[in-house]
Amino acid sequence: MMKSDDIEAGQDTSATGRQIAAQALVYSGVSCIGGGLAAGVAIGLEKGVDLKLVLVAGGFALAGIAATAGGLKIGDFDPPSLKNKAGRSQLFMLSSIAVGMVLGMYLIITDAIDRLIDGTFTPSPGEALVGVLMLAAGLVVGLFWQREMDEHEMSSIKSAAYWGLSAYFYAYPAWWLAAAAGLAPGVDDGALFLAVLAVFTVVWFVKRAG
Amino acid sequence: MRDWSQAELAGRLDVSRQAVNAIETGKHDPSLPLAFRIARLFDMKIEEIFDDEI
Numbered sequence: 001m002m003k004s005d006d007i008e009a010g011q012d013t014s015a016t017g018r019q020i021a022a023q024a025l026v027y028s029g030v031s032c033i034g035g036g037l038a039a040g041v042a043i044g045l046e047k048g049v050d051l052k053l054v055l056v057a058g059g060f061a062l063a064g065i066a067a068t069a070g071g072l073k074i075g076d077f078d079p080p081s082l083k084n085k086a087g088r089s090q091l092f093m094l095s096s097i098a099v100g101m102v103l104g105m106y107l108i109i110t111d112a113i114d115r116l117i118d119g120t121f122t123p124s125p126g127e128a129l130v131g132v133l134m135l136a137a138g139l140v141v142g143l144f145w146q147r148e149m150d151e152h153e154m155s156s157i158k159s160a161a162y163w164g165l166s167a168y169f170y171a172y173p174a175w176w177l178a179a180a181a182g183l184a185p186g187v188d189d190g191a192l193f194l195a196v197l198a199v200f201t202v203v204w205f206v207k208r209a210g
Numbered sequence: 211m212r213d214w215s216q217a218e219l220a221g222r223l224d225v226s227r228q229a230v231n232a233i234e235t236g237k238h239d240p241s242l243p244l245a246f247r248i249a250r251l252f253d254m255k256i257e258e259i260f261d262d263e264i
Contacts, residue, residue: 015231076216078226086226152229152238210228210237 015076019209022075025067027097032064034101038108045109085148092145099134116190156207164200171195212252223247 040057047053080094081087107113115121123131149157172192178184214222216230223230223244232238233248240248249256 016235016237019228076227076231078217078220078228084221085224086220086229089226150225150229151241151244152232153226155238208228210231210235 016206016209018074019076020205022071022077023205023209025071026075027071029064029067029069029071030097030101031104032067033061034064034104035108036060036062036064038105041105042109042111085150088148089145089150089153092141092148096138096141103134119190152210153208156204159207160200160204163203164196167199168192168196219251222251 036057036059039060040053043053043057078086078090080090082091104113107116112121112123112127146154172187175184175187175192179186212219216227216234220227220230225244229238233240245256245260249259252259
């Protein structure tokens with residue numbers, strides 16, 4: 001291991017905790033901004049805009065801005081830039097966050113999120129086509145993004161992928177067995193997908209925090 | 211060694227600040243190519259920078 005010349009015992013743990021908290025603040029903040037704005041637009045279109053809506057939706061978005069700003073302040077993030085690998089990787093990350101936010105807002109504004117949750121969502125051919133194209137583009141972007149990742153980021157993603165796959169590998173048959181014996185409701189693909197995503201995200205956050 | 215911040219060192223090695231932090235705190239073992247880059251940067255041998263005991 002490298003002998004540190006400037007890290008004192010105990011400092012590394014708090015620095016890692018701070019970085020994990022910073023990531024959680026940024027991502028939840030962005031979700032609040034998008035969710036607040038989208039919910040405001042959706043409810044405004046349906047019931048009209050009033051002061052209460054502006055205060056609640058605006059407050060939610062402002063809380064998101066505060067959380068994002070707080071996360072960026074306490075986090076030790078590499079600045080986005082085209083000049084170096086870490087900067088380019090951050091640009092890919094920010095682009096993905098922006099696309100995710102727009103997609104989330106679309107799902108809320110069109111009410112698709114409710115139908116997704118209760119299992120009644122049926123996309124129009126146009127929506128399906130756009131969705132498939134976005135996912136295909138995501139795969140291509142991922143190939144370029146991978147080239148800009150440093151080895152620590154890649155190692156973090158590998159750990160997250162291992163635990164995400166393990167969660168699926170064990171949870172699916174366990175749930176299926178329990179459901180077959182009448183001990184649990186039938187396997188919910190959406191819930192399983194979200195569980196795998198949650199495991200991946202938590203492990204990735206912790207590992208990449210350094 | 212050098213009076214570089216983690217950000218400066220990360221820039222010189224073309225890795226993220228988190229990578230430098232993880233190496234310094236022993237949470238990430240650098241690959242051989244990165245270990246050589248670090249050694250060259252500090253003008254030292256690899257075994258003078260890294261050891262196999264914490």
